[in-house]
Amino acid sequence: MAPLLEVDDLRIHFRTDDGVVKSVDGISFDLERGRTLGIVGESGSGKSVTSLGIMGLHQGTKAQISGHIRLDGEDLVAAAPTRVRELRGSKMAMIFQDPLSALHPYYTVGNQIIEAYRIHNKVTKQAARQHAIDLLGRVGIPTPQTRVDDYPHQFSGGMRQRAMIAMALSCDPELLIADEPTTALDVTVQAQILDLISDLQSELGSAVIIITHDLGVVAELSDDILVMYAGRVAEYGSAADIFGRPDHPYTWGLLSSMPRLDEAKTTRLVPIPGTPPSLIRVPSGCPFHPRCRYTELVGGGRCETEVPPLREAVTAGHAAACHLTAEQRTRQWADLAAGRIPDDVKAPRAEEPEAREPV
Amino acid sequence: MTEQIQTPPVPEAGPARAPDSDLLLEVTDLVRHFPVTRGVVFRRKVGAVRAVDGISLSVTRGQTLGLVGESGCGKTTTGRLLVRLDEPTGGRIVIDGNDVTHLRQGKMRPLRREIQMIFQDPYSSLNPRQTVGAIVGAPLRLQKVNVPGGIKRNVQELLELVGLNPEHYNRYPYEFSGGQRQRIGIARTLALRPKLIVADEPVSALDVSIQAQVINLLEDLQDELGLTYVVIAHDLSVVRHISDRVAVMYLGKIVEIADRDKLYAKPRHPYTVALLSAVPVPEPLSSATGQRERRARIRLEGDVPSPLLPPPACRFHTRCWKAQQICRTTEPPLAELVSGHQVACHFPENT
Numbered sequence: 004m005a006p007l008l009e010v011d012d013l014r015i016h017f018r019t020d021d022g023v024v025k026s027v028d029g030i031s032f033d034l035e036r037g038r039t040l041g042i043v044g045e046s047g048s049g050k051s052v053t054s055l056g057i058m059g060l061h062q063g064t065k066a067q068i069s070g071h072i073r074l075d076g077e078d079l080v081a082a083a084p085t086r087v088r089e090l091r092g093s094k095m096a097m098i099f100q101d102p103l104s105a106l107h108p109y110y111t112v113g114n115q116i117i118e119a120y121r122i123h124n125k126v127t128k129q130a131a132r133q134h135a136i137d138l139l140g141r142v143g144i145p146t147p148q149t150r151v152d153d154y155p156h157q158f159s160g161g162m163r164q165r166a167m168i169a170m171a172l173s174c175d176p177e178l179l180i181a182d183e184p185t186t187a188l189d190v191t192v193q194a195q196i197l198d199l200i201s202d203l204q205s206e207l208g209s210a211v212i213i214i215t216h217d218l219g220v221v222a223e224l225s226d227d228i229l230v231m232y233a234g235r236v237a238e239y240g241s242a243a244d245i246f247g248r249p250d251h252p253y254t255w256g257l258l259s260s261m262p263r264l265d266e267a268k269t270t271r272l273v274p275i276p277g278t279p280p281s282l283i284r285v286p287s288g289c290p291f292h293p294r295c296r297y298t299e300l301v302g303g304g305r306c307e308t309e310v311p312p313l314r315e316a317v318t319a320g321h322a323a324a325c326h327l328t329a330e331q332r333t334r335q336w337a338d339l340a341a342g343r344i345p346d347d348v349k350a351p352r353a354e355e356p357e358a359r360e361p362v
Numbered sequence: 363m364t365e366q367i368q369t370p371p372v373p374e375a376g377p378a379r380a381p382d383s384d385l386l387l388e389v390t391d392l393v394r395h396f397p398v399t400r401g402v403v404f405r406r407k408v409g410a411v412r413a414v415d416g417i418s419l420s421v422t423r424g425q426t427l428g429l430v431g432e433s434g435c436g437k438t439t440t441g442r443l444l445v446r447l448d449e450p451t452g453g454r455i456v457i458d459g460n461d462v463t464h465l466r467q468g469k470m471r472p473l474r475r476e477i478q479m480i481f482q483d484p485y486s487s488l489n490p491r492q493t494v495g496a497i498v499g500a501p502l503r504l505q506k507v508n509v510p511g512g513i514k515r516n517v518q519e520l521l522e523l524v525g526l527n528p529e530h531y532n533r534y535p536y537e538f539s540g541g542q543r544q545r546i547g548i549a550r551t552l553a554l555r556p557k558l559i560v561a562d563e564p565v566s567a568l569d570v571s572i573q574a575q576v577i578n579l580l581e582d583l584q585d586e587l588g589l590t591y592v593v594i595a596h597d598l599s600v601v602r603h604i605s606d607r608v609a610v611m612y613l614g615k616i617v618e619i620a621d622r623d624k625l626y627a628k629p630r631h632p633y634t635v636a637l638l639s640a641v642p643v644p645e646p647l648s649s650a651t652g653q654r655e656r657r658a659r660i661r662l663e664g665d666v667p668s669p670l671l672p673p674p675a676c677r678f679h680t681r682c683w684k685a686q687q688i689c690r691t692t693e694p695p696l697a698e699l700v701s702g703h704q705v706a707c708h709f710p711e712n713t
Contacts, residue, residue, distance in 0.1 A: 045569040159665040160433075189432035189596065191662045194640035198661065216570060219642030246645055260574035262603035264626070264641050271581075272603065274574030278539040 005076060006033040007210045008057070008178055013070035013080075015049075015056050022283040026052040028234040029070070034227075036177065039204065039211040041225030041242070043218060043257070045279050049234040050214045054180045057212075058097050059087035074178065093123040096171035100183035102163035106155040112139070112166045113151035120173040138169040142199060161192035168199065172207070179204075180212045185220060197223055218261060222246060230254050233280055233290035236313055240321030250316055250323035250332050252295050255339055270342055289326065296345055297335060301326040386558055386590045387421040387444070392453035394439050398670065411669050413439040415614035416453070418696070421558070421607075426584070426591040428605030428622070430598055430637070434666055436614040437594045441562045444592060445479045446470055458557060475505060478556040482563035484543035488535040494521070494546055495531040501553040520549040524579060541572035548579065552587070560592045565600060577604060598641050602626055610634050613669055613677040616696060620703035630699060630710040633678050636660040676708065684709045 015027040027049040034040050042050045055061055057072055062084050072079040074095060079087055099105035107115060116135040117128065126134070132151070139147035142165040155163055164184065171179060181200060185193040201224055204211050213224050221228055221242070228245040230238040230253065238251040249255055256275035277294040280286055286293050292306040305326050313324040316332065325332070339345075395410035414436045421427045429437045442448040444455065446462055455463045457477055462470065478501075481487035488497055498517045502509060509516045518528035524545040535543055544564065551559055564580065565573040581604065583589060595601050601608055602622060609619040610631065618631040629635045639660045662681050667673055673680050679689040688708050696706040699713065 045571060161665055189666075190598070190637060190640045191432065192665065193642075194659055195661060197642065198659070217642065218570075218644035222644045223642040256571055258644065260571050261644060262574075262577070262597075262599040263644070264599040264602060264638065265643050265645075272574035272577055274578060275571035276575075278541060278572065279569070 006035045007075060008034040008212075009071070009073040010053075010057070011071040011073070013053065013056060013072060014068070015052050015061060016067045018065055018067065019283075024282045025234050025285055026282055027056065028285070030229075030231070030234075030236050031070075032229055032236070032239060034178075034210045034212065036210050037204075037208045038226045039201075039213060039224050041221035041228045042212060042214045042231060043216065043221050043228060044231035045216060047233075047279050047282060048231040049282075050231050051182055052234075053231075054097065054182050054212060054214055057178075058091055058095060058180060059084070060091075062087065089123075092119055092176075093174040094176055095178040095180065096174070096176035098164075098167050098171050098179070098181040098184045101187050102160070102167045103155065103187075105167060106163060108155055111152050111154055112158065113153075116151075116166070116170045116173055119170055123174045134173065135169070138173055139166065142166070142169045142172075142203075143195070144169075160188055161195060164188060164192075164196055165199065168196075168203070172203065175207060176209060178210050178212070180214070182214045183216070184213070186215070186217070193220075200224065218246075218257060230257070233285050234282060235290060236322075236324060237291065238321075238323040239313065240318070240323075244318060244321040248333070249336060250321065251291075251325050252297050252327070252335075253291050254323075255336060256294075259339055271344055273339070273344060289324070297327055297331075300331055300335075384422050385420045386423045386458055387419075387592070388454075388456040389420065389444070390418050390454045390456075391416050392418070392440065392443060392455065393451045394436075394443055394448065395451045409670055412614050412672060413669060414443065414450075415672070417611070417614075417616045418453075419609055419616065419619060421590055421592060423557075423590055424584070424588050425606040426593055426604055428601035428608040429592060429594045429611060430596065430601050430608060431611035432596065432637075432666055434613075434669060435611040436669070437596075437611050438562055440611070441479070441560045441592065441594045444558075444560050445474075445477050447479070471505070475554040476556055477558040477560070478551040478554065480544075480547055480551050480559060480561040480564045483567050484540055484547055485535075485567070487547055488543055490535055493532050493534055494526075494538075497535070497546060498549045498553060501550060505554060507554065517549075517553070520552055521546075523552065523583070524549045525575075539572075540568050541575055544568060544572075544576050545579065548576075548583070552583065555587070556589070558590045558592070560594070562594045563596070564593065566595065566597060573600070580604065598638060610637065613666060613672050615677060615706065616704075617678065617707070618703075618705045619696070620705075624700075624703050628712040630703065630705040630712055631678075631707045632682050632684055632709075632711060635711050636662045676706070678707075 011031050012029050013027055014029055017024040017026060030053065044050045056068060059079055061068060068080055070080065113132065113135045116138060117131040120131045120134055136147045136151050139151055144150050144162055144165055158166060185196050188196060197220065215221055225242050228240060228242055229236055230251065232253050237253045238245065245254060249258060259273040260275055262272060275294050280290060288307045288309050289311050292298050295306065298306040311324045311326045313322045315322045316329040392414055393416055394414040395412050397407045398409040398411060399405045400408045417440065429440060431437045443450050450463055454461060460473060462473055495514065495517050498520055499513045502513050502516065518531060521528045526542060526545050565576050568576060584591060593604055605622050608622050608625045609616050612633050618634050629638055664681060667680060675691050675693045676689040679685040694706045694708045696704045698704050699710060
């Protein structure tokens with residue numbers, strides 16, 4: 004069976020007065036039913052733009068979209084806006100980052116769920132209301148019969164996010180996209196929501212895309228992981244591959260710059276030097292090269308001139324866009340994992356790169 | 363102010379200090395209640411948000427105290443009280459031997475050189491219409507400090523100290539990225555060479571890769587300048603990385619305070635245990651070794667109760683899986699179980 008979602012060479016560009024912002028610049032991936040894909044990256048890496056693109060939420064904006072997004076074989080990029088609208092909410096649904104701004108403050112939570120449900124299903128108001136109550140109960144809201152008539156401001160942050168999830172699930176979507184679903188929440192509530200998402204997924208068998216900058220959250224939920232940098236895929240692989248033997252210097256950077264809760268000894272953090280690039284002037288060649296410690300190893304200035312293709316190095320299904328050879332990567336990662344600190348980190352206050360050009 | 367009987371009188375302000383003391387900061391029974399009022403003409407107090415409700419802590423010179431808790435637990439209010447951006451309702455704050463609890467603005471001003479704050483959001487804490495030079499130099503001008511070599515040179519040194527290019531003196535905040543802005547904020551904090559720095563969520567607005575840069579910078583500065591930090595954060599991993607001692611807050615109270623390693627290895631308060639188990643660890647469930655099972659996570663039910671009407675006695679009893687009758691009637695004191703490890707719980711874990 005073909006995968007539920009196929010994204011093929013997706014490009015989403017925005018034309019602005021300062022130049023073309025290449026938010027997403029040629030990414031491809033597949034997602035099967037029942038699987039969870041985690042998309043990780045820093046702010047401005049294009050992960051949210053990708054998810055909005057899949058949901059067809061760039062229609063009517065100045066975004067220029069090319070490539071293919073196939074949901075169950077149907078191309079969404081070429082589809083008519085009315086068709087995408089039919090699919091949105093029924094076959095694919097989204098959980099947004101900030102439930103307070105994603106819920107309408109003037110309508111009760113129940114009404115918002117009922118509205119979404121009745122657009123896609125011909126049912127009576129009564130039946131829709133009962134459905135909303137069932138959903139709120141299913142996502143763990145206590146006494147849903149009464150809470151259904153509450154306004155969003157009467158809910159706590161965690162409950163709002165549960166209500167958002169209930170709304171997204173109202174039509175049993177086959178594809179669920181969660182864009183930073185727990186970033187606005189406290190850890191104990193985050194744990195509740197993560198458990199809820201994974202429970203619901205195993206119950207419904209939907210495909211889930213979870214977008215986050217928190218590697219812990221991805222590790223918790225994902226089967227496969229896509230690491231994005233400057234609108235492109237830096238690395239793609241199973242969760243075990245990405246965390247066990249990451250292949251891209253950017254992924255190494257992310258992993259070693261995070262303080263760990265489970266690490267007994269406190270080592271020095273190894274930050275990624277510099278800052279993420281402007282998406283208007285993406286560096287030539289490998290977009291990560293100005294921040295990469297290993298361009299010398301590749302040599303010949305290839306990192307500056309040649310865009311590295313995303314290719315599988317050792318394991319099938321684990322690909323990285325980097326010029327380093329497989330042996331070099333294995334050796335460098337083994338060193339980093341063993342706690343060797345690159346020379347430039349020990350030197351106090353390595354020279355900061357130039358401030359951003361005024362935009 | 364209530365009379366302090368047990369403690370010797372402390373001079374109002376000035377250079378007098380207890381020379382034998384290792385403690386730079388001592389806080390006793392600090393309270394901050396925000397009154398909730400009704401009515402416009404006849405304002406009457408109908409209640410109080412008990413943001414900080416009797417906390418005591420101390421910080422040793424050159425060390426870092428981490429203050430963790432979920433949103434609404436009062437950690438930010440505590441930070442603001444420590445630098446006296448807010449007036450405490452009760453309790454006592456002693457910084458370097460000076461009681462600053464209720465000092466007036468004029469008397470407080472000279473002491474502000476000793477204690478400074480790093481703010482959370484590098485976008486709203488820098489004036490967009492001032493140049494970096496004006497921002498970083500502002501404390502020097504306001505305090506009328508006579509700096510040898512002039513303010514400009516001093517500011518450029520500060521910029522260099524935090525890893526920024528001193529030639530960017532005349533640039534505006536919008537020309538910098540989030541991490542660089544946070545460095546500007548840190549440079550401003552360091553301008554008066556303070557002894558104590560209260561950092562309120564210094565890295566939570568930054569991307570992971572930039573977070574590490576700023577954390578390393580804070581550590582370097584501490585080594586170099588002998589700074590003492592109070593770091594307020596909700597990220598338990600960050601707090602573990604930079605703190606020497608950690609205090610866990612819940613609903614305006616400290617529930618546990620201990621040395622970093624003790625707290626993370628053997629948390630005693632059920633809330634700390636739950637908090638630690640809730641943090642997602644960046645390691646997939648079926649890792650290459652295949653060893654790790656899905657961690658037994660303690661699911662706390664519900665949300666933090668409102669600080670307007672905190673639960674009586676032990677404030678955690680409504681969400682605690684160990685709660686018994688005594689937890690609903692008697693408040694557990696913050697007691698020292700083992701040396702240096704204080705817990706406020708009737709039924710501590712890991713004993």
